[in-house]
Amino acid sequence: MPVASEKSAVVLLSGGLDSATVLAIARDEGWAVHALSFRYGQRHAFELSAAAELARRAGAVEHLICGLSLDLFGGSALTDPALAVPHGRSDSEMSAGVPITYVPARNTIFLAHALALAEVRGASAIFIGVNAIDYSGYPDCRPEYIAAFESMARLATRAGVEGGTLRIHAPLQHMSKADIIRRGLELGVDYGATHSCYDPDPTGAACGACDACQLRLRGFADVGRVDPARYVER
Amino acid sequence: MPVASEKSAVVLLSGGLDSATVLAIARDEGWAVHALSFRYGQRHAFELSAAAELARRAGAVEHLICGLSLDLFGGSALTDPALAVPHGRSDSEMSAGVPITYVPARNTIFLAHALALAEVRGASAIFIGVNAIDYSGYPDCRPEYIAAFESMARLATRAGVEGGTLRIHAPLQHMSKADIIRRGLELGVDYGATHSCYDPDPTGAACGACDACQLRLRGFADVGRVDPARYVER
Numbered sequence: 149m150p151v152a153s154e155k156s157a158v159v160l161l162s163g164g165l166d167s168a169t170v171l172a173i174a175r176d177e178g179w180a181v182h183a184l185s186f187r188y189g190q191r192h193a194f195e196l197s198a199a200a201e202l203a204r205r206a207g208a209v210e211h212l213i214c215g216l217s218l219d220l221f222g223g224s225a226l227t228d229p230a231l232a233v234p235h236g237r238s239d240s241e242m243s244a245g246v247p248i249t250y251v252p253a254r255n256t257i258f259l260a261h262a263l264a265l266a267e268v269r270g271a272s273a274i275f276i277g278v279n280a281i282d283y284s285g286y287p288d289c290r291p292e293y294i295a296a297f298e299s300m301a302r303l304a305t306r307a308g309v310e311g312g313t314l315r316i317h318a319p320l321q322h323m324s325k326a327d328i329i330r331r332g333l334e335l336g337v338d339y340g341a342t343h344s345c346y347d348p349d350p351t352g353a354a355c356g357a358c359d360a361c362q363l364r365l366r367g368f369a370d371v372g373r374v375d376p377a378r379y380v381e382r
Numbered sequence: 383m384p385v386a387s388e389k390s391a392v393v394l395l396s397g398g399l400d401s402a403t404v405l406a407i408a409r410d411e412g413w414a415v416h417a418l419s420f421r422y423g424q425r426h427a428f429e430l431s432a433a434a435e436l437a438r439r440a441g442a443v444e445h446l447i448c449g450l451s452l453d454l455f456g457g458s459a460l461t462d463p464a465l466a467v468p469h470g471r472s473d474s475e476m477s478a479g480v481p482i483t484y485v486p487a488r489n490t491i492f493l494a495h496a497l498a499l500a501e502v503r504g505a506s507a508i509f510i511g512v513n514a515i516d517y518s519g520y521p522d523c524r525p526e527y528i529a530a531f532e533s534m535a536r537l538a539t540r541a542g543v544e545g546g547t548l549r550i551h552a553p554l555q556h557m558s559k560a561d562i563i564r565r566g567l568e569l570g571v572d573y574g575a576t577h578s579c580y581d582p583d584p585t586g587a588a589c590g591a592c593d594a595c596q597l598r599l600r601g602f603a604d605v606g607r608v609d610p611a612r613y614v615e616r
Contacts, residue, residue, distance in 0.1 A: 256497055256498075257495060261491060264488075267487055300533070303522075304521060304531075
């Protein structure tokens with residue numbers, strides 16, 4: 149088991165654009181990183197190989213992939229094959245309510261596991277890539293939710309009993325997709341190695357039309373760069 | 383998928399004495415129960431067959447067993463074969479600090495999954511069997527922790543965004559083991575069908591000497607009853 153650093157953090161790493169940027173920010177701030185990803189029955193499991201490669205390149209202390217059974221509960225187009233991932237939604241559609249790609253309580257479940265890993269490794273921080281765009285639609289991306297999780301987490305663990313501290317870092321919280329990409333490029337993130345698409349083809353090529361692809365492509369357009377990810381030919 | 387009742391609740395059901403009593407309390411209060419158990423690499427997986435039988439007898443709407451990978455993190459005698467379950471500890475040993483049988487962030491992970499199930503099924507309550515004895519040693523059994531989880535949970539879900547409510551019920555919170563057993567017997571709980579031991583023999587017989595067995599046996603002694611569970615011959 150890796151030895152806990154003086155300043156070690158758990159980074160939730162999906163393999164997408166946001167978490168890749170968070171990983172780079174955590175490393176830039178000098179944290180020893182324990183990267184944590186989940187196999188949860190998601191359609192887009194390609195993101196896990198992206199996560200492994202990103203963790204390796206960033207010099208993470210370790211990268212764990214934890215199995216979850218979120219498909220047991222259903223209720224999301226990301227885990228239920230019977231629900232279609234929406235494509236080509238307009239801005240007003242994307243900003244109206246909680247999307248069908250929302251996975252019930254997913255961030256709570258992810259953060260709970262990060263808390264377990266933080267406790268076992270003696271890490272004092274958890275990094276998560278929620279951001280301003282996500283929390284227009286996903287309840288568990290809102291700043292007040294993240295703050296409430298932090299308060300709960302401080303009471304939840306051995307460290308909480310023994311006077312330790314734990315902080316949840318959400319460095320992208322108030323950033324647009326374009327801001328995130330700009331910061332990541334400054335830090336040398338290779339976005340060609342990230343995977344964001346909710347509905348990739350069998351080779352892992354991104355669809356270009358789901359919410360995640362649309363937001364990502366628009367972010368690159370806003371900074372005047374070409375997205376280096378691989379998209380299906382159309 | 384079962385239809386959500388007007389008054390439906392998720393009950394965390396380990397198959398032990400406490401959660402069996404909580405299940406009976408929830409049914410007595412008129413809740414339609416979605417029982418949820420976890421297979422998390424625990425030594426005492428016998429509790430899962432106890433949970434299934436208890437859910438069936440109590441007329442639960444459904445009983446889900448969700449796989450978790452808590453053994454990935456280690457750090458507990460309940461999930462790590464290299465750590466021994468303590469036997470024959472004295473009262474002062476049991477009340478001194480967080481025990482080695484504590485599983486890091488376990489209740490947070492369990493409650494997070496209960497939250498996902500509650501959201502998908504439209505349940506407005508989650509029942510958990512934490513109690514006064516547990517929270518002398520386990521940080522995530524303390525009343526202030528449960529209250530903080532509830533605050534966080536209300537912000538975490540679609541229901542939270544749309545004005546729904548969610549309550550965490552911990553009806554055993556201020557009860558001693560003897561109080562719990564008395565209440566369960568009133569409600570007709572068959573404690574012979576429950577499993578509490580952390581370290582059962584290969585046939586599922588309880589050891590009689592781990593913390594869980596000691597607290598349970600003392601509870602029955604305090605109410606003047608014989609524990610109907612099956613113990614190893616000694």
